[in-house]
Amino acid sequence: MKKTISIITVVKDSEKLIEDTILSVINQTAFLNNNLNLEYLIHDGNSTDRTLEIIKKFSKNPNIIISSHKDNSLYESLSFLMKKTTGDYIAYINAGDIYHANAFDIINEIFKDKNINWLTGAKFFYNEKNQIIDFSFSYKFRNRLIKKCVYGKFLPFIQQESTFWRKEITKNIDFKYLSKLKYSGDMYIWKCFSKNNKLFTVNSFLGGFKYHDNQLTYKETGNTSLYLKEAKEFTEKINVFDAVIILIDSIFWFFLKNQLNISKIFNPTSLSFDNNKSWLLNNKSSVKHYSAWACEISDNQGEGVLGKKFINFLLDQGFEIKLTKPFTSTNIFNKNIFRKNIIIDKKYKKNFFENYVYPFFGIIFLWKDFLSGKKTIYVNYLPLWNFLIFLLLPPGSILGPITGGKYNGTVNSLSGFLRKYVLPFFNSLSLIILKFRYQKLLFSTEIYKIESEYWLNKKNKYYNFFTYNNSKQNSNNLIEKEIDFLIYFREHPNKGNNFIKNILEKLKDNFIIKIVGNNPFIDRVEYLGVLNKNELFNYLNKTRFTILSSENTNSLFCLDCIKSNISIFHNKNLPFSSELFEKNPTNVYGIDYNDEEESLKKIYSITKIEKHNTKKFFLKQNDFNNYLLL
DSSP: OOOEEEEEEEESSOTTTHHHHHHHHHTOHHHHTTSOEEEEEEEEOOOSSSHHHHHHTTTTOTTEEEEEOOOSOHHHHHHHHHHHOOOSEEEEOOTTOEEOTTHHHHHHHHTTSTTOOEEEEOEEEEOTTSOEEEEEOOOOOOHHHHHTTOBTTTBOOOOGGGEEEEGGGGGGOOHHHHTTOSSOHHHHHHHHHTTTOOOEEESSOOEEEEOOTTOHHHHHHSSSHHHHHHHTTTOOOOOHHHHHHHHHHHHHHHHHHHHHHHHHHTOTTOEEEOTTSSEEEOOOOOOSSEEEEOSOOOTTSHHHHHHHHHHHHHHHTTOOEEEEETTEEEEESSHHHHHHTOOOOOOOSOOHIIIIIHHHHHHHHHHHHHHTTOEEEEOSOOBTTOHHHHHHSOTTOEEOOBBOOOOOSOOOSHHHHIIIIIHHHHHHHHHHHHHHHOSOEEBSSSTTHHHHHHHHOSSOEEOOGGGOOOSOOOOOOOOOOOEEEEEEEOOOGGGOHHHHHHHHHHHTTTSOEEEEESOOOOTTSEEEESOOHHHHHHHHTTEEEEEOOSSOSSOHHHHHHHHTTOEEEEETTSOOOGGGBSSOOTTEEEEOTTOHHHHHHHHHHHHHHOSSOOOOOOBOOOOOGGGGOO
16 A cells, blocks of 8 residues: 655745745655655745745645644644644655655655664755755764754754654654744654654665755854753753763764765865855865964854954965865965955854864864975964864964963862863963974963963063954944943853853843843843844944953953943953053953952942943054064
């Protein structure tokens, strides 16, 4: 007897995406060859664009069932429709994502094995032109880790648009609970299935994920923070054994995920899809002088902004560079080429590999070029505590700005202990290595000036590179301030976040407060999301005050605030570099991050006095040029 597959699509305001998805379902070879029946349920959540009109073009297809009404979330409608399905096999696909033409034939063949109830294919990714721009095969999905929602947090996601299951295993889902979820319903479904079923991987092309600007979690945050925060509600805690498995599995996942990209580095005939949405030869022709590694170049991350500053600094000095970031390499001779080849990463929160493995991958890459005769540059991700980078880089490497902050929190956890006592020890190891291995050093700020002067005892040190600016000072007229506080919030143990949250809870009833970066989820405080530089300055120019994180008074965000005439509250236990500015910045106020009550009194006092800030400050143009005269 011929089997039936039930496909579900829940959609809202996706007029540019929905038709490709529908066509990928109804044009399956399984139906053309009469091997499988189709039941396709499409629900429109009361779209305000042409989405429903486009869906209704397919209403004459007897296999398509259309509904349209307002719902509370994607998963509310998905729960309702999944209970209504009559097919033997089930899957759901979002607008924009598409199935491969013979995907259903493949799963129909595989499900003939009665031991298989749940399967997922290789991971494929499309651009908005429906061109496949990347793919990778999957490693093992372990039930114990699926139950603890590891995939999507520590290891790669289970790709929903490539995943299919038998109808009978949906009995494991609590649909009432699923319908209440807004972001992480897929992770919850996988957890339910994993109680009694193994997830089998198929090394074939079943479906693909399309990159576009309408993804639900990215629309609100620019990252997956809301997804993972919601998933905590049903996630089991991982233990030490789980952590060991994750660490071991991550090695396999890393090479499977990046096998194509790794090969491109050594293959000059490889064609690669770049940020300009075109296919280009992966040009590895030799550039005279220098080979540079940057872990990222992006406007929504401090390290990315600092990396861009340093590369522009090199270009100002006439450097010709082969710039490589993870799996992308570009020959750069001037700033125009650099601007055209900047890859903007929408992802805000980096995973384990991006934070801690990619920097060492860069060391390997630079050694390869060093052995072929090039001079090498390591651009960014240079925290002072990471002594291994300073130790392992090729001889004579030019270092980008060294970064870091100082922990101001209490020691009530392992993380606090490491940051309070272990990382300062690593800082000292780094300074010893720097003393013997490098002739000149460049620091992003002067937060470690005392330590570096003590350990290094030499003149060739340059501080406060974060102020580097070769363009003219902004002399625009002052703008009316309508935002009381704009806060840059980042989830990180060093940032003194509890202090910031507690202060904002007490200020929110009396002030207009807005947040950028990560979402701290404070009621009645507006979260603006992840902003690019232009968007950020639009808000900064309308802002009166900010409160900096506890670990670094001289941050890039602080610099942006000063350029925008914002009065600053900072950790008084750390120095503030007033000598960097042409006028004494009397609108900078130190507060005690260990005394919330006293800090709150000072904030209220200053905000009453400074009703309208009309000061304007200009950065001193520090000379870093001698740093490159090696």
